[in-house]
Amino acid sequence: MLLSFVGVLVYIWFRFDWQFGVGVVGTLLLDITKTVGFFAVTQLQFDINSVAAIMLLIGYSVIDKIVVYDRIRENLRKDKSMPLRELIDRSINQTLGRTVVTSTTVLLSIVPLAIIGGEAIRSFAVTIIFGIVVGTSSSIFIASPILLFLGQKRLRPGVAQTSPPTGAPRIAKAAGSP
Secondary structure, X not given: XXXXXXXXXXXXXXXXXXXXXXXXXXXXXXHHHHHHHHHHHHOOOOOHHHHHHHXXXXXXXXXXXXXXXXXXXXXXXXXXXXXXXXXXXXXXXXXXXXXXXXXXXXXXXXXHHHHHOOHHHHHHHHHHHHHHHHHHHHHHHOHHHHHHHHHOOOOOOOOOOOOOOOOOOOOOOOOXXX
């Protein structure tokens, strides 16, 4: 498993940049530890089906993060003057529909297995349901902030990172008002 994480890190490093690789591997570690912790809390049986579910979640999670990171990379090339924080926010908004629809589709196909499946399938399905929720949320809420933290100076050198809100009306205080 450690070798697979190193392989993912190296692949993402060459395909994107090292900041992207660290973001993917860091969030993958969080996803896996949360899923294993889910087994400890729920006392689900950990068997070969559980290992298969965790391996499936690793693949799903990597692909989900790569979709978001690929959009960030595309937007980095398109708009060279936009601050990184706004660019990441825009990229997440552009991929959010795809991410939610994909996760919902997987959940709709797995929930019946969790409800009417046998004991062997139930632990697999419940693990997938938990992992999809964790993996999807980490792609949005954890992977991108890691990229923002690590890549603020490297990915956007010379671009001001804070920008004033555009189109926000200014409200002037009246004399004597608090």
